[in-house]
Amino acid sequence: MNDETKARCRALMAGLAKGAEVSSAVHDTAIVETSWPWGALSAAALPRFWTDFCRAFPDAVRREVIAGAGDNHPDPRYQGQRPPHLVASIGTYQATFSAPFLGLPATGQVIHLRFADAFWIEDEKLRW
Numbered sequence: 001m002n003d004e005t006k007a008r009c010r011a012l013m014a015g016l017a018k019g020a021e022v023s024s025a026v027h028d029t030a031i032v033e034t035s036w037p038w039g040a041l042s043a044a045a046l047p048r049f050w051t052d053f054c055r056a057f058p059d060a061v062r063r064e065v066i067a068g069a070g071d072n073h074p075d076p077r078y079q080g081q082r083p084p085h086l087v088a089s090i091g092t093y094q095a096t097f098s099a100p101f102l103g104l105p106a107t108g109q110v111i112h113l114r115f116a117d118a119f120w121i122e123d124e125k126l127r128w
Helices: 002-016 044-055
Strands: 032-033 038-044 063-073 085-096 110-123 124-127
Touching: 002 063, 002 085, 002 110, 002 124, 038 044
Parallel strands: none
Antiparallel strands: 032 038, 063 085, 085 110, 110 124
């Protein structure tokens, strides 16, 4: 299950990188916790974010450094929703800064944006 789950998450993320509609890969109840200036993004807010990101960094490549998957065992310290399994990864997006983003002018230079994800599959789509 772990390798299969990890492969499914990677396939969904790769589809997004190739221009798939956000709704085809992200569960409609997903909440993505991001850094400033976005904060928590609902599934409804993700298409705008992703469109802006892809416009600014059209050749972005997601490069995982570490990825793991496993069952999500009970933990009494956590009171929220507990998905049955998690996939976690860290890495960078590497891209050319080709169009303005967040009011910053494009530089035409290569950028590296760090990421850390922890998500699961629900109804064949990503949840965070």
